[in-house]
Amino acid sequence: MSCPEARSDVVGRGRKRERDTGIGIALYATMRRDLLLLLRRPSTALNPLAFFALVITLFPIGISPDPALLSAIAPGLLWVAALLAALLSLDGLFRNDVEDGTLEQLLLSSRPLPMLALAKVAVHWLSTGLPLALMAPVLGVMLSLPLGSYGVLALSLALGSATLSLIGAIGAALTAGLPRGGVLLSLLVLPLYVPVLIFGAGAVQAAIAGTGVAAHLALLGALLAVALVFAPWAIAASLRISLNG
Amino acid sequence: MSLRLQARKLACERDDRWLFRDLDLEIRGGEILRVEGPNGSGKTTLLKILSGQLMDYQGTLFWQDMPLRHARQDFLASLLYLGHAPGIKAALTPLENLAWYQALAGVDGAEAQRMSALEAAGLRGFEDLPAGQLSAGQQRRVALARLELTPRPLWVLDEPFTAIDREGVADLEVRLAAHVRNGGGVVLTTHQALEVSVPMRRVRLGEGDGHVVP
Numbered sequence: 001m002s003c004p005e006a007r008s009d010v011v012g013r014g015r016k017r018e019r020d021t022g023i024g025i026a027l028y029a030t031m032r033r034d035l036l037l038l039l040r041r042p043s044t045a046l047n048p049l050a051f052f053a054l055v056i057t058l059f060p061i062g063i064s065p066d067p068a069l070l071s072a073i074a075p076g077l078l079w080v081a082a083l084l085a086a087l088l089s090l091d092g093l094f095r096n097d098v099e100d101g102t103l104e105q106l107l108l109s110s111r112p113l114p115m116l117a118l119a120k121v122a123v124h125w126l127s128t129g130l131p132l133a134l135m136a137p138v139l140g141v142m143l144s145l146p147l148g149s150y151g152v153l154a155l156s157l158a159l160g161s162a163t164l165s166l167i168g169a170i171g172a173a174l175t176a177g178l179p180r181g182g183v184l185l186s187l188l189v190l191p192l193y194v195p196v197l198i199f200g201a202g203a204v205q206a207a208i209a210g211t212g213v214a215a216h217l218a219l220l221g222a223l224l225a226v227a228l229v230f231a232p233w234a235i236a237a238s239l240r241i242s243l244n245g
Numbered sequence: 246m247s248l249r250l251q252a253r254k255l256a257c258e259r260d261d262r263w264l265f266r267d268l269d270l271e272i273r274g275g276e277i278l279r280v281e282g283p284n285g286s287g288k289t290t291l292l293k294i295l296s297g298q299l300m301d302y303q304g305t306l307f308w309q310d311m312p313l314r315h316a317r318q319d320f321l322a323s324l325l326y327l328g329h330a331p332g333i334k335a336a337l338t339p340l341e342n343l344a345w346y347q348a349l350a351g352v353d354g355a356e357a358q359r360m361s362a363l364e365a366a367g368l369r370g371f372e373d374l375p376a377g378q379l380s381a382g383q384q385r386r387v388a389l390a391r392l393e394l395t396p397r398p399l400w401v402l403d404e405p406f407t408a409i410d411r412e413g414v415a416d417l418e419v420r421l422a423a424h425v426r427n428g429g430g431v432v433l434t435t436h437q438a439l440e441v442s443v444p445m446r447r448v449r450l451g452e453g454d455g456h457v458v459p
Binding site: 022023025026028029030033036037040041099100101102104105106107108109110111243244 | 299300301318329332335344346349351
């Protein structure tokens with residue numbers, strides 16, 4: 001106890017080195033674990049995709065098979081259906097971890113929680129956002145989406161759904177401790193989804209009209225960048241609140 | 246491995262009811278602190294406060310003589326907490342569960358280590374079954390295997406004996422005693438009679454008040 005500063009300095013430096021090497025291992029293991037869980041329970045990942053396909057299949061039957069009408073509403077329709085499918089999949093993002101106690105352990109890890117939360121969100125995007133974006137062009141054919149806008153559709157959905165996953169994870173984290181948080185989650189998150197929907201559907205419409213697509217995609221990218229910077233901290237804080245509240 | 250976790254003037258209120266007030270505690274290496282009290286007397290709450298999870302309390306915590314909020318990183322790297330829920334993913338095998346915990350601690354551990362930890366926990370032959378197919382006691386044993394796998398000086402254990410058979414209880418008592426003899430510290434709650442031959446102090450909670458039993 002003669003020189004506490006010196007001792008704590010040595011301990012601190014040792015810990016810092018351990019942190020630097022450890023964070024990569026912890027992030028990789030968390031992503032790997034969540035992907036493995038999805039492989040064991042594929043229905044969690046398949047449900048939103050099935051929902052997306054069903055909604056898009058039913059629209060031509062319900063409205064009209066007229067290609068001119070369908071191609072006019074296709075961009076908005078595809079985007080809204082994808083957005084709702086992504087929203088559906090959010091509810092279980094943290095709830096299972098709360099129930100089995102692994103979230104408690106995640107919070108007690110000496111690794112930075114925002115990074116660990118980001119790893120979980122990345123898995124969520126890989127299992128919903130990315131498949132939705134890849135599926136959308138196929139469903140676009142059913143809505144006779146004009147040629148030349150398929151690439152933009154997939155790209156805008158890939159960019160936009162990453163933002164949706166990040167924003168949605170904040171809501172999922174806030175409602176993780178509630179027994180039935182589904183409705184509350186939608187109410188919390190939907191208003192924040194609107195800008196993404198506007199620019200996402202706008203990009204596809206611009207591609208059809210032949211005007212500049214770049215501006216819309218740049219705005220989607222900017223939204224994603226902002227979400228990437230701020231959402232992990234908000235998710236971490238929300239998780240702390242909902243577990244200790 | 247000298248450790249010291251102090252709590253000064255700890256008080257916690259839940260639903261307009263004091264769980265405890267003016268509670269002074271000290272946890273040092275080389276002894277067990279046992280938290281006692283009837284159901285609902287705040288044992289789990291106290292353990293969550295002492296493991297740095299709950300912020301909703303009055304009083305101050307000190308880790309190695311520094312306020313806990315300044316020494317949080319160091320504290321978390323020294324802590325192993327086992328809560329009510331075992332923290333085991335039902336769809337993963339015990340080996341996969343332990344691998345995640347190892348990685349979370351920043352160690353890229355070997356499978357041989359995990360196997361031997363599971364064997365020590367009495368789960369030989371169950372390593373590759375999904376944990377959901379194991380009994381409640383076996384799942385608890387998977388969680389307890391972490392005590393062996395990730396060496397940490399301070400253990401905070403909330404009802405570690407739940408659902409465990411008699412041999413398991415005896416094994417865990419031996420492990421607790423060995424940990425304490427090596428200079429580690431343990432805080433635990435249990436309704437079971439604890440038979441260990443190491444220094445043990447007790448805190449009694451209940452009737453809105455807590456005190457250290459001499």
